[in-house]
Amino acid sequence: MENKDRERDALTIGIGCYGANAVAAVMSAVMGAELAGRGSIGGFAVLAVLDEDDAFQHTSVQRGGVSGLKILDAWQSAKTAAIISSGPDRPEPLVQFLPGQSGVGLVAGHRLPNSLNEGGVPVNRAVLQLLERGQAPQDAIDHVLNAEPEMDAGLIALSAQGVIGWANTRRVARRPDIGVATKIEADRGFALLLNSIFSNHASCAELARCLGDLAWGALNGTQEAHGFLRLDEPVALRPAEQDRVHIDVRGSIVALETANRALLSGQHAFRSVVYGAPQVLCDGKPIGHAATELYARIDEGVAYPSERLVERTMIVRRG
Numbered sequence: 001m002e003n004k005d006r007e008r009d010a011l012t013i014g015i016g017c018y019g020a021n022a023v024a025a026v027m028s029a030v031m032g033a034e035l036a037g038r039g040s041i042g043g044f045a046v047l048a049v050l051d052e053d054d055a056f057q058h059t060s061v062q063r064g065g066v067s068g069l070k071i072l073d074a075w076q077s078a079k080t081a082a083i084i085s086s087g088p089d090r091p092e093p094l095v096q097f098l099p100g101q102s103g104v105g106l107v108a109g110h111r112l113p114n115s116l117n118e119g120g121v122p123v124n125r126a127v128l129q130l131l132e133r134g135q136a137p138q139d140a141i142d143h144v145l146n147a148e149p150e151m152d153a154g155l156i157a158l159s160a161q162g163v164i165g166w167a168n169t170r171r172v173a174r175r176p177d178i179g180v181a182t183k184i185e186a187d188r189g190f191a192l193l194l195n196s197i198f199s200n201h202a203s204c205a206e207l208a209r210c211l212g213d214l215a216w217g218a219l220n221g222t223q224e225a226h227g228f229l230r231l232d233e234p235v236a237l238r239p240a241e242q243d244r245v246h247i248d249v250r251g252s253i254v255a256l257e258t259a260n261r262a263l264l265s266g267q268h269a270f271r272s273v274v275y276g277a278p279q280v281l282c283d284g285k286p287i288g289h290a291a292t293e294l295y296a297r298i299d300e301g302v303a304y305p306s307e308r309l310v311e312r313t314m315i316v317r318r319g
Helices: 002-009 022-036 073-077 123-132 137-146 204-220
Strands: 013-018 045-050 056-061 080-085 105-111 153-159 164-168 178-184 189-195 226-230 235-239 244-247 253-258 267-274 279-282 285-290 294-299 302-304 313-318
Touching (some): 013 153, 013 204, 022 045, 022 073, 022 080, 022 189, 022 204, 022 226, 022 313, 045 105, 080 105, 080 153, 123 137, 137 153, 137 164, 189 204, 204 226, 204 313, 244 313, 253 267
Parallel strands (some): 244 279
Antiparallel strands (some): 013 189, 045 056, 153 164, 226 313, 235 302, 279 285
8 A cells, every 4th residue: 555655646757947948848848748648647737947037936736737837927038947747636835846946946856856865854955955055966966866776766956057967766767667858958958757657659768758859849949850739729620531630830730630520510528639640731741640639629510729728739740
């Protein structure tokens, strides 16, 4: 029973980003996990930033995932951001899982990142204390986690100067269900850790790479192997021999073809519109395949987008 409780309490995803679009990048990665993954995801979430004055700010929800977060417009310019998320109803205060300090940095992670070390200090806070003393993020994480190799934790640290460090303990690194993605350049970068988030079409390691594409695309403003498509306006369904998705250059869905004739009439409260990796076309030219389903309210053959962003979004796998 104790092991089951431990797994239920463990947190499944954390990401930290530095760069001009850091908030959009961390949001994109976790939304991607909610779309593509199965498991303990889409419940509680904490977003933390160092704002333009390097002040530590945070917001959180117990249920609803990243779509439920209330983000101030001023935070969109933050260059340092992190999210930690998992299933719902975790112990308050939720910021214990993602501590930060103004002018110093943020510490995210996964599994049990607030586990106590031998001195009775949560390891995420122990790393933050070392950052405050001027230690580099990677050195701080290595110092703390090397002293606790069998602790069930992985950590990501970001300094206010844009330096990123990350590591899993030896215990977590042995797990078969972990994923890691990271990419760091001179003025931007991210590190992502996940566990126990499963996909029908990808391993945890492959899922992490997909989420890394979403983060890097938002952070760098580039088109990566995976990206988002969104149903922003009502779209009429067209009968076809196979499902297909038509988009414009911005990634907005402009037409939907379906082989499910039942969707062309009547009312359907919340249905899968396209399924089975349908082809995606932009201006009539194939660009890839959908990696997730699209759900919508359907009324007499017209698909209406949901108010929640995550519910009107799907992932495309280009190529």
